[in-house]
Amino acid sequence: MSDKLKIVAFVCENHAMSAIRAASIAGESLPESVRIIEIPCTGRLETPQMLEAIGGGADGVAVIGCLEENCYHDIGSMLARGRVNRIKDILKDISMEPERVEMINAASVSGAMLMMKLRQFESRVASLPVLSLKGAIQ
């Protein structure tokens, strides 16, 4: 399953990345399909970057930020949630599966829970029809 799937994870460098490191120290590894792009804050992630990730061949996009009530940049995770929902609306509008995009929030100490959520997301994306993009992305 993981050999075929490609999931791009935009991860905030604060609590979310700490959670991934904590999970790694505890012996958990990321699902094979997940490729991490570390960003300063999920609130700085714009919608085109998520769309371009899908257009560039990702089957799914995960945006992983701090817990909303404990965001390192105060409102970054809330802004990211709004943009993820916007992408879901766009995907639905153009007859693609909104489930391809997901917002995941994590505390720096909840690495194991984050890995579980990522595995669940990977399973959901794997259950979707294979993305067939015929035309070239220009």
Added chain:
Amino acid sequence: MIRAERKPVSEIARMLAGKKKVLVVGCKTCVAIGHAGGEKEVAELVSALRLVNAKEGHGWQFEQTVVERQCEKEWVRPIEEKIISADAVVSLACGLGAQTIADMYPIKQVYPGVNTMFLGVPEEQGVFVEKCLACGECVMFETGGICPVARCAKSMRNGACGGSADGKCEVNLETDCAWYMIYERLKLQGRLDLMTKVVEPKDWSKSHAGGRRKIVRKDLLIQPTDRTGTEVKK
């Protein structure tokens, strides 16, 4: 400022069927402030249309740009080459910007990428509300700076209508009653006597109801004159 809402990507994609070179033009003024047609929204639309293109194979080639004010010819002229070389232009400006390009280059097909909605202000992050109807006859000097034409659902000039309750409008319970607000404002200013003043019916011919409007400022016109000082038609 002029407020607009983004059209669904699918609607814009349908407009572009059969086209190849597509130019998406945003505007850095009202629609940028209103998050409908600025640089970010242009980038988002192009990315989404690229996805549609990749999925459905339309063969679209995109170019994107943003001008300072799309409603003014001076700001549109610098992108003339891009407009001329495109099969279709998607304007993310308000109806004024889209029509400026369409009128300047009548042979080009210009498509609106947004629905122009109203003249409004940002009330809070992500919330925009209408506050002016551009009716052509401002009366706020006697209503405490609150426009009854735009903010009252019935555009009452001698409010309140009697249908409001707890300061809310009977037409939409989420909307504050404009005349309740006017009363509170005038009370605060010690001008409640204005509430009993009967106002004459509004002259709607000054609004869009009187047809397309035009403002001519003679002091701004560049009008040549002959030797006698008589204005000469250009």
